[in-house]
Amino acid sequence: MIDYLFSQYRGYPTYHIILELTAIFFGLWSVWCAKKDNILVFPTGIISTLIYAYLLWTWSLLGDSMINVYYFIMSIYGWYHWSRKKGEVVEFPISKITSREKTNALIIFVLTEVFVIIVYLFFDKFTSWASYVDTFITGIFFVGMWLMAKRKIENWILWIIGDFISIPLYFTKGYTFTSIQYIVFTILAIAAYLEWKKHLVKQI
Template sequence: MFEYFFAQYREYPTFDIVLEIVAVIFGLLSVWYAKKDNILVFPTGIVSTLIYVYLLWKWTLWGDMMINGYYFVMSIYGLYHWTRKKGDVVAFPISRATKKELIIGIGIFSATFIFVALIYHFFNKFTNWYSYVDTFLTGIFFVGMWLMAKRKIENWILWIIGDIISIPLYFAKGVTFTSFQYLVFTIIAIFGYLEWKKTLDSKKQIS
């Protein structure tokens, strides 16, 4: 069993394995803080994404590298957005996406999908099945991160879909620790959605 899941790590430098584990830990912390609607989601996410950008660049997994680079930028934006206040009140609390935001989300997905597909085609990276899945997955995660930075509950739905797809995907890519991370991500994302929905429902009752 151990050989089946971790045999590929024999060829990895010890430093890279340690970095991946550290990135996984900070990634899990980030999703946990997101579930709790805690601003620490962004500092922990920044650490995780920076490490993954480096590792994924080494592994020539460019679609995943772009996702994490985008996460880094959006984490900085989210950190600013979540700290904005009107007096003593948070300016942008948990809410549902408007029709306009959903249309923008579709636009982000489409633009990302096309861009990544062109990059993969240009560098002749469509050499296996998961390269095609990457183009779709990148679009999902780009929109999910954008919605999370804007504190929209719909972000959890996209995370759940993307995380479920990522479990077998990363295992096939030979990064088992990251695959396990996405399994935990899926569970936390489900509870994150339920927790944010509970917050929204309680606000409705008060109003």
């Protein structure tokens, strides 16, 4: 069983394995901080996303690579947004998405899909079912990160969907460690949604 799960790493450069494990560590730490509504979600996430942006590009998962570059940008914005206060009170606490934000989310999703499809076509990377799945979850994760930066509880619903789909994607591509990470991400995202929901109830 162990050999089946991890045999693909035999041909990988050692530094790639070290980078993947480092990115996983900071990625899990980041999601845990997000679950706790802790601003450390952003600096820890930045480290993970920079490493993954490089690794995913070398693995030919262009959509996911671009996701991580986008995560980096949105992490800077989110760090600033979450840190804003009026006196001692957080200016933008956990909240629900508005009607206008729903429209903006749909626009972000569509534009992301169009852009990623163009990139895949340009590099002639539509070579397997994984490429199409990667294109779809890129849109989901783009919107999810935008909502996370804006501290909207609905971000967790998108993370749950995207993380769950990513589990078989990475496993079949041969990245078992990352696939296991997404199993944990899915569990954490469900727990985070329930925890943020409790925060919203307390604010009412």
